[in-house]
Amino acid sequence: MNQLGIYVHVPWCRSRCHYCDFAIKVVGPNSSPEHHEYLKRLQSELLSRAGAYSGSLQSIYFGGGTPSLWEPSCIETIVGDITTKFGAATEITLEANPTDCTPEKLRQWKALGINRLSIGAQTTSKTALTQLGRDHKMGDGKQAVANAAKYFDNISVDLILGVPGSSVEKSFEELAEYSVDHISIYELTIEPNTVLKTRVDNGTFHPVAENMRVEEIEQIRRIALAHGFEHYEISSFAKNNKRSLHNQLYWNGKDYLGIGMGAASYRQTKNGAIRETNPRSYKSYMRNAPIDAEEIPWNENQKDLLWLALRTNHGVKTDKIPAEIANWLIDDNLVEQRDDGLYPTFRGFLFHNQIAARIAELD
Numbered sequence: 001m002n003q004l005g006i007y008v009h010v011p012w013c014r015s016r017c018h019y020c021d022f023a024i025k026v027v028g029p030n031s032s033p034e035h036h037e038y039l040k041r042l043q044s045e046l047l048s049r050a051g052a053y054s055g056s057l058q059s060i061y062f063g064g065g066t067p068s069l070w071e072p073s074c075i076e077t078i079v080g081d082i083t084t085k086f087g088a089a090t091e092i093t094l095e096a097n098p099t100d101c102t103p104e105k106l107r108q109w110k111a112l113g114i115n116r117l118s119i120g121a122q123t124t125s126k127t128a129l130t131q132l133g134r135d136h137k138m139g140d141g142k143q144a145v146a147n148a149a150k151y152f153d154n155i156s157v158d159l160i161l162g163v164p165g166s167s168v169e170k171s172f173e174e175l176a177e178y179s180v181d182h183i184s185i186y187e188l189t190i191e192p193n194t195v196l197k198t199r200v201d202n203g204t205f206h207p208v209a210e211n212m213r214v215e216e217i218e219q220i221r222r223i224a225l226a227h228g229f230e231h232y233e234i235s236s237f238a239k240n241n242k243r244s245l246h247n248q249l250y251w252n253g254k255d256y257l258g259i260g261m262g263a264a265s266y267r268q269t270k271n272g273a274i275r276e277t278n279p280r281s282y283k284s285y286m287r288n289a290p291i292d293a294e295e296i297p298w299n300e301n302q303k304d305l306l307w308l309a310l311r312t313n314h315g316v317k318t319d320k321i322p323a324e325i326a327n328w329l330i331d332d333n334l335v336e337q338r339d340d341g342l343y344p345t346f347r348g349f350l351f352h353n354q355i356a357a358r359i360a361e362l363d
């Protein structure tokens with residue numbers, strides 16, 4: 001039976017961070033999220049779309065937005081509905097904002113079946129948090145992890161690299177002291193229509209230059225390996241076998257159903273695959289506006305599966321890539337050959353776009 005994942009998007013945020021262009025709905029200090037209306041809409045979406053998806057459910061992932069803002073009883077209800085439909089998942093992850101990681105909430109999440117927390121610490125530098133427009137303060141990230149460690153034994157932390165004045169190595173070392181077994185490190189991207197884009201354009205924000213970022217990633221990797229982490233995917237480090245089951249479904253080309261505002265879904269078909277994307281606006285989603293569906297031809301899907309697999313150190317079987325292209329990737333030290341497989345090198349992780357571009361040229 002094929003493996004399956006479910007993604008649930010929880011759209012609310014207290015404010016929009018200066019770098020973020022995700023599908024969110026800002027809920028100001030004087031209003032509260034429509035907890036139950038949103039739950040009802042998700043329940044009806046699940047009911048209408050679940051029939052097209054099947055397989056052995058590995059993972060449920062609550063992403064956002066800020067899932068930690070949602071009433072725990074609503075999370076529990078949708079987990080119950082998903083479990084009734086697809087069976088129990090091995091991994092249930094909730095993305096949490098550091099300020100929400102209070103003992104009370106942590107206890108409730110654990111009781112309702114969440115078994116993995118992904119905490120959006122971003123950095124432990126005060127200046128960087130201000131520049132990023134985050135609502136938490138220096139120290140909140142560490143406190144959140146310390147609190148969470150009393151309830152969870154599978155904690156991941158997100159960090160952002162490329163913010164002037166912040167040292168991801170320092171944040172990494174500080175957080176790795178706690179019970180963190182997974183760290184995701186994302187390079188700061190300046191997205192259109194964000195506060196940071198305006199600041200870059202008017203010269204008041206200068207992201208860290210590309211060559212400095214490469215040096216920093218090299219340093220982080222050294223520190224991570226010294227702490228017993230494995231660099232298993234471009235942006236992901238894990239120890240004690242705590243790789244993200246959910247993200248591995250994406251990289252391994254497994255089917256996933258995404259429900260909620262702006263959520264994406266993917267399933268393989270005999271002709272290739274279908275990718276579906278929900279409306280990104282809250283109003284449209286709540287009104288049940290049509291989902292955007294794109295058919296991916298068989299050939300294109302095979303190429304997607306190859307470059308996705310080469311994001312991770314699992315690599316691909318050598319016979320999946322024509323020798324001419326494999327040799328080019330090996331000569332350029334982007335992949336290495338071991339036994340009957342091709343595996344990305346560290347350089348291949350850094351310049352994965354070159355691997356993807358080369359694979360895109362396949363007939």
Ligand SMILES: C[S@@+](CC[C@H](N)C(=O)[O-])C[C@H]1O[C@@H](n2cnc3c(N)ncnc32)[C@H](O)[C@@H]1O
Nearest residue numbers: 019020064065066095120158159186187188189
């Ligand atoms: C899906 S987001 C939302 C999670 C949660 N709301 C939070 O912010 O912690 C997951 C991660 O993407 C990363 N991210 C979002 N926008 C980014 C950007 N423009 N550049 C780099 N990383 C970004 C952040 O590290 C964030 O934790």
Ligand code: SF4
Nearest residue numbers: 013016017020064065
């Ligand atoms: S909390 Fe996360 S999803 Fe919300 S605005 Fe900030 S980065 Fe974006």
